Amino acid sequence: MKIYKLFFIFVLIISQTVAALPFSSHRFHTSLTRIDYNEEQKLLEITIQVFNHDLVSVLKSKNGKPVDLEKTPDIDKLIFDYLNENFVLTNANGETKTLKWIGKDSDADSARIYLETNSEDNLEGYKLKNTIFFESFPEQKNLVVCRYDGKKSDLMFKVGDKVKEIKGSEK
């Protein structure tokens, strides 16, 4: 109990320090995820877009040493491990979907991470946990756009949010 309290104080102070970060070319912490259901191949196709800068700094603090998105040999595994902790998709029966790493690419500012998972059914009733970068940036916002069977479901995760249900409405 005592340890718990101490920990709580720590985190509060983080909010005052790391919070004061915004600056011009990178004054926002966001991710944008798109999930499409490929009915023909029974696949959920997932693209997660994050800022290179955020990804590098989070993996660095997670890893305890600097990482380079191009040069670090096991960079894909580091990213995938991080996502498996912070991006968890559960089907309507409560079973966690196993994500498959497809790859990543990047431009000057941001990286796209491509993942997929087999699914007999579309996304309706699925639950998503998306806590990407929440431990690092108090103002982080994760936007998720789902499209399946002519339906759409958009979710917004901000720090404190955990699991949200995907409920489609007509496009």
Next chain:
Amino acid sequence: MPLSRFAVILLVLCFSVFTFAQSKSNPSDKFRQLEEDLPTPNEQRAASGAPGAKYWQQRADYVIDVELDDANQRIIGKETVSYKNLSPDTLNYIWLQVDQNLFARDSDNATTQSAPTLEGSTLSQLEQLVARTYEGKINISNVRDAKGTPLKNTIVKTMMRIDLPAPLAPNGTFVFSLDWNYAINNGELFRGRTSYEYFPRDKNYIYTIAQWFPRMAAYNDVSGWQHKQFLGSGEFTLEFGDYLVRLTVPNDHVVSATGVLQNPKEVLKPEWIRRLKQAETAREPLKVVTNEEAKLSEAGKPNGKKTWVFKADNVRDFAFASSRKFVWDAQGHSVGGNKVMAMSLYPNEASPLWDKFSTHAIIHTLNVYSRYSFDYPYPTAISVSNRFVGGMEYPMICFNGPRPNADGTYSEQTKYSLIGVVIHEVGHNYFPMVVNSDERQWTWMDEGLNTFVQFLAQNEWEKDYPSRRGEPKNITDYMISENQVPIMTNSESVLQFGNNAYGKPATALNILRETVLGRELFDFAFREYSRRWKFKRPMPADFFRTMEDASGTDLDWFWRGWFYTTDHVDISIENVRLFQINSQNPDVEKEILRKQENSQPKTLSQQRSESLPKRNEQYSSLKDYYDDFDKFKVTDQERHDYRAFFESLDETEKSILSGGYYFYVVDLKNVGGLVMPLIFKVEYVDGTSEEIRIPAEIWRYNNFDVSKLIITRREAKAIVLDPNLETADADLSNNFFPRRTVPTRFQIFKAGQRSDIQQTPRTTRQP
């Protein structure tokens, strides 16, 4: 016959009643004029979007003496401000911004953050807590008028009010002075637009200092005093004025700042002055302070202080950088006859990336931006390296983050980050340092416009520059989302800052230029806006109105859709119907009828009975006239009648009748809600193709469903909507007739991965 005509009329009536009813109950008139939303034009802001006949703005001139205490990382300053009231109003008090209070422990920025997650914090993050012994609050004292009489003042978080001893009448000037000091934030722990970077290896600092002195808040005709608290996102707007700043620093520091150095002989080594002179006419950046000199300097210690004197005219702010670690390169450049010194200052840790790209990127920015707006009006343009600033702009000087690896190598991303951020931050000299829009209120007015011109500049840096913002296809995933606010939203309430205030407005302007107006009309109007509002303070309506006024185009639908709503672009080809003229020529038409009949499918019974023996084939006596009659055979009488009919026509009628025209009616649906021009590519059976461009006004009577007639003399095999990906259409699968399967970005990537099993990793470029 009368019956069917009646039916047609009835149908049309029903349809028009339906559409009328829809627009009445559900006001979705996307072409409704913006007048009701924009402020009424007045004497300050004209209906054309130009400054009005009685436009006014305030003025503030500064004389500042400041010392940088390198031992304790503190700023200690005194300033005298001459505030000129050019407004028609009498002022009883004035407001100043004290942005440094963002770093106070009890600042709103710190206290209004929502709760972070408690799990997963790492030890290195916990380590940062130790540093919150830091108190960045500004200490202000000795606020006095020109005679030295103390002035009553009140600090309200990041603002300060001074109560005037006597009301300040229009055209009056109020002179006051104050002293202040504060502790500079360590950029590694308390990031921000201003900070120091500490180098543990040689125990030196780079200071990039901004938003550092009490600055006169803007007072304007639209919102009065701009006293919105600084919460950290909305940057600032200030008044123009002249600055004389005397910067006292350790005598082994090199200083760079807004403006022009007044006393080079007192602070620069003779060889540096000589090299600066050479740099004025150099063809490549030339080192004023070399890498070796900087290395020597960082190993040394100061033995006194030096005062660097800078003067800057007609600027809206002043920033500076100071360090004994600086390498300094420079190259003179002329923009429209105005001589500019482009300079970069960076530590050896930034070499060789910075030596190679920074000053080149500055000059490139001046060239391109000046072409699209106005000639760069200032004598210097400077880029300074601080690892803990992503990138931040001030008049003539900006601070930029990207650095190479410790061994001097750098990734492709780092290279383009540096080039992109230098272009962006130097570009901010135009918007908002000269075109003085209010970023604390409307972020898009400078970030959006600047990101747009940055995109143009990057396109001229190298072929296929990997720009993230500007290309329509890059914004579609954001635009389809429900969780967004319109571009016209106050800076501190914007969700998804990057897409909302940078990406979407930049893309909108790119589309306005390429697709809606065309480059010539757009560039004329954009330049007109920039020149009208140069050294003045525009509001959103001034931009919207100028772009319309100068291009001679009603763009209200465009501003309404892109800036005031969160609709996205998704236009669908629902159906294509083909009509052809009945030529009346029996040789042509009967052949068509025959083909039509033969192409009718045979029923199952017909197919199965086909091989059965037929009685009338066994007994020829059963045959008569009807068995041989060919209803598609053309008779002489029919040919004669046709010739007579054809001869009766005049030449125009004849050419239409025999012209072989195809009439394609394309039925379109506006799925996304944002109305946009229609761009068709018609692919013909003969292998040729044609592009047809229709203005967005096609949607003006019905915002959701329209049909477009395409007349050609060639048979089409396919029609494609938005073939050049220029409208940000979010769903390409409904852009084809006949429908095509369009792979998503995901599927394209996946296919590339599979076919390329032995993929070589992208190598890190050696410098």
